[in-house]
Amino acid sequence: MKEIVAKKLGAGLSSCLDRIIEIADRKKYPIFLVGGFVRDILLERDNLDIDIVVEGDGISLAKETANILGGKLTIHERFGTAALALPNHKIDITSARSETYEHSGALPKVELSSIKEDLKRRDFTINSMAVRLNGENPYTLLDPFNGEKDLKEKRLEVLHNNSFIDDPTRMLRGIRFEQRFKFNFSENTTKLFGEAIGEDRLNNISPIRFYNEFNLICQEKDPYSPIGRMGEIGFFRYIDKTITYGEETQTIFNQIKWTMPLLENKEEIDMPLLFLTALIAPLPEETILEICQKFSIPENSRTNIIQGKRNEAATIAILSQNDDMESSAIYRLLSPLAKEYLIYITSKVIDERVEENIVLYLSELSEVKIELSGDDLIALGIKEGKAVGDILSLLKDERLNGRIDSREGELAFVKNKLLKIK
Ligand code: ATP
Numbered sequence: 001m002k003e004i005v006a007k008k009l010g011a012g013l014s015s016c017l018d019r020i021i022e023i024a025d026r027k028k029y030p031i032f033l034v035g036g037f038v039r040d041i042l043l044e045r046d047n048l049d050i051d052i053v054v055e056g057d058g059i060s061l062a063k064e065t066a067n068i069l070g071g072k073l074t075i076h077e078r079f080g081t082a083a084l085a086l087p088n089h090k091i092d093i094t095s096a097r098s099e100t101y102e103h104s105g106a107l108p109k110v111e112l113s114s115i116k117e118d119l120k121r122r123d124f125t126i127n128s129m130a131v132r133l134n135g136e137n138p139y140t141l142l143d144p145f146n147g148e149k150d151l152k153e154k155r156l157e158v159l160h161n162n163s164f165i166d167d168p169t170r171m172l173r174g175i176r177f178e179q180r181f182k183f184n185f186s187e188n189t190t191k192l193f194g195e196a197i198g199e200d201r202l203n204n205i206s207p208i209r210f211y212n213e214f215n216l217i218c219q220e221k222d223p224y225s226p227i228g229r230m231g232e233i234g235f236f237r238y239i240d241k242t243i244t245y246g247e248e249t250q251t252i253f254n255q256i257k258w259t260m261p262l263l264e265n266k267e268e269i270d271m272p273l274l275f276l277t278a279l280i281a282p283l284p285e286e287t288i289l290e291i292c293q294k295f296s297i298p299e300n301s302r303t304n305i306i307q308g309k310r311n312e313a314a315t316i317a318i319l320s321q322n323d324d325m326e327s328s329a330i331y332r333l334l335s336p337l338a339k340e341y342l343i344y345i346t347s348k349v350i351d352e353r354v355e356e357n358i359v360l361y362l363s364e365l366s367e368v369k370i371e372l373s374g375d376d377l378i379a380l381g382i383k384e385g386k387a388v389g390d391i392l393s394l395l396k397d398e399r400l401n402g403r404i405d406s407r408e409g410e411l412a413f414v415k416n417k418l419l420k421i422k
Contacts, residue, residue, distance in 0.1 A: 001131060001139040005033065008041050013050070013089060016069055020052065020091075021134050023064045029056030032115050032130040032142070039126050042151055043181070050091045053118050053130065058082060058095035065093065079110055097121070101166040105204025108167075116144065123170045124177065125150045125157045150186075157186040164196035168205050171196055172213035172235070179226040202238050210238050211295040218272040224257045227275055236279060240291050243279055252278050255347035259355075263343075264363045273301050274340040281309050281344060308341030316345065319354040327365055328397035334361045370395045371407040372414065380414055391417060 062082030099108035231245030
């Protein structure tokens with residue numbers, strides 16, 4: 001196991017882990033790798049987040065670790081948790097704890113405990129394994145719920161019959177893992193899941209916790225299958241009771257899936273905002289604002305949806321009525337709208353010209369930049385003020401329409417303009 005962990009971590013992180021083990025040894029704290037990181041070691045999948053549980057004071061261990069390794073440390077005293085952000089990785093360091101729930105969906109009451117108790121509070125057997133890092137028999141697997149067997153047999157199994165009642169977010173986590181790993185819920189877990197749906201358990205969690213899970217689903221490498229599952233099961237009603245998952249929404253999601261690979265800078269797209277837009281943009285403005293309020297959607301995302309909705313019909317009309325629009329005109333028309341909203345429009349329009357022009361904008365035109373700056377223009381003798389802005393805008397149009405493609409071209413264009421003014 002030691003070799004597997006070291007290989008998984010790579011040389012740099014492996015030596016980080018050695019430092020943490022040294023500190024824990026000095027403090028006489030048993031420490032363990034846990035959760036998704038252990039699961040992904042056994043699945044041979046990449047995972048950049050390392051989860052460590054300490055039988056002892058996790059926060060003091062995290063502070064000493066940060067002193068030695070650097071990075072940005074965030075501490076939650078109340079939960080005994082700390083997160084250390086290193087350049088490409090996150091290390092979560094947590095005191096072993098047990099949790100009790102006062103009522104369904106409540107935040108748990110937390111008490112310090114042992115690794116055994118800590119593993120009992122987890123969601124699925126595959127996430128309830130640990131690797132001991134120090135003490136006697138280091139690098140052995142602790143697997144009290146037979147998670148390794150479930151991993152091999154591609155099964156999702158909760159740890160006890162109250163799991164979804166205690167914490168209904170586990171239903172959404174379950175869908176995410178089911179679709180990510182192509183696993184199946186066990187017979188008993190399927191039954192419990194069905195009962196929790198029947199009892200409307202997701203209603204017991206706060207909107208923020210629901211939206212947090214929705215976000216995670218949307219950020220999956222392949223978000224389309226878990227989002228589709230959410231729809232099939234009827235979970236969109238927790239966004240708004242009027243949202244259903246019919247053929248129309250399925251077609252929109254399929255089209256989004258088709259459009260995304262055509263875009264150059266996919267990483268720029270805010271996937272949760274895109275899916276949220278696709279689900280709520282058809283609703284009345286008032287309802288959209290209520291939903292945004294309920295889920296504390298950031299102000300700029302709200303504005304993106306509302307502004308998109310207000311401009312949607314006119315934008316589609318202009319694009320479909322004008323053949324051979326110049327690229328600069330397409331740019332001016334579409335750049336005020338959020339990219340997420342534009343992708344949503346492509347997913348619902350039938351007119352190919354509209355779709356093609358939006359894809360052209362998203363994949364090429366939106367990336368067009370000019371090389372000269374305002375200062376360059378002033379250095380060339382253009383008077384500070386409106387003239388500078390006007391020329392920059394003209395330069396951008398020339399670039400967009402493909403008439404200029406270099407800094408030299410831009411310079412020649414500006415000099416020519418100056419000659420004409422003189
Ligand atoms: P991912 O690969 O999506 O990051 P993960 O399993 O690492 O999945 P985290 O949200 O980082 O997920 O959680 C780390 C671990 O904490 C999980 O593996 C699981 O053991 C435990 N955990 C997280 N959320 C819950 C929950 N709602 N109920 C019980 N245990 C949970």
